[in-house]
Amino acid sequence: MTTTEPIPVAGGGHLWAERAGDGPPLVLLHGPVHDSRLWNRVFAALARRHTVVRYDARGHGRSTPATAPFRYEDDLLAVLDRFGFQDAELVGLSMGGEVALDFALEHPGWVRSLALIGASVGGHEWPRSPDMDAYAAAHRGSDARRIAELELSLWANLGDRAPGFDVIEPMVRENAEAGAAAEKGHALDPDEDAVDRLDRIEAPTMVVVGDHDHPEIGVIAGRLADGIPGARLEVVADADHYLPLRAPGRLLELLLGFDVFAHRRGGRSSG
Template sequence: MITDSRERSDVPPREVRIPAPDGGRLWAERSGTGSPVVLLHGAGMDSRLWDAIVPELARHHDVIRYDARGLGRSTPAAKPFSDVEDLRAVLDHFGLRRAALVGLSMGGESALDFALAHPERVAALALIGASVSGHVWPHSPELAAYATARRKRDTTTLAELEPAIWAAMGRTAPGGELTETMVASNAERRVVSEQHCVASGGRDAEPRLGDITAPTLVIHGEHDHPEIAVIAERLVVDIPGACGETIPDADHYLPLRAPERLTELLLSHLP
């Protein structure tokens, strides 16, 4: 049954295992009360990415975070699946007609694709260091090596390249140890998951950004990969009414690097 999140009583955080559309289970956690917000992490990560912002966010919102298919505590993918359909399954499981979506990197891409496919179900978007389906990345030696490692399922090289490309601030920056732990623990899971992840029909969001109707906040870290800043600018220009913020002292792992500033921005933006 679809319900309004305001009907929920105040309950402590609780974990659930959500049946995935094509088999398996998605690990999820729900905490807090208020208008619903769903957090989507990036590739090679899991829901621990949000550890530093969930407690404060849950004081004001009904917060749901989940591990994408095959990552973290969700079961491995055994056949083709859609990340957009997985997100819909999460909303349906919790009985939510609409929710705000907060997505980082791959999670931002999934949130955008979902907003284009199901605009009536998205109350707001917050895109953090987001990628966009259809975007052509420039050639560079490090990105070429990264793509090769993913294609060849070379998890050792992938785990080495991940922080070199995306964690410019290094291990000593806030959240550095957790970043390394997530990357190492998800390296093998990631290549299996990506092998089975298929794009839904029409997954080419970049030329359709003008169709986004949800209020949108675009955030990226000052020390993120340079192409992320290019994408962020494109998002702000092409999504009607979108606002952009650059956070100093943050790279791609922004929720771990600058959690207080990110939480402040989210609380100001989310309905």
């Protein structure tokens, strides 16, 4: 059975969340101009083995905008608490991976495992480039049209002929402005950058990246796999940053095999 419900969060408002299945808890976290539709093609299959929850981050999708500074990590804790989870497997893409990492450092007892997909990480210095400078400027100016245009060209670079574009394009365009506003409301602690504390991650970790993702995401993936004790790196063919929609079958193989990996910790492979 699938259920949806609003989850109250600090400062007022709520997060929209969907729960399905039965088994070990697994929570899905999306990226900065996405919402829970990112997981459309894996959600039902994961629910055959897990109690799986996906939710729209603050100010995205069907969740309400922030009215005061907030922390994505506190919102994740509210989700876990609302569903009565004592711990959970966390699967995060892009910003969602960064949130999962920060949460695992802050609340290690709540995290059974981490699957970091095309993840960003606090403290990593991106090289300057005209495209990324334009992308950052569009976010600073909350220019929704430009954000969506650059998002689709830089991050969904396999284009409209690859699987999943029918979900990607409307999701990006609908979240571009709200996502930029939400990022500005997120309270960051630059003294606690995760990139300098990767060796403190205790949870079994799998790092996943598409072979057509932004090159710097590949650099970050290597940094995460090298820095997190026992982490495993998986490179997925024919996938850009929108890996759950581009290559859902391969991602499901990895995630559903993750319980086995979590018990033997280690190694690297590609596929």
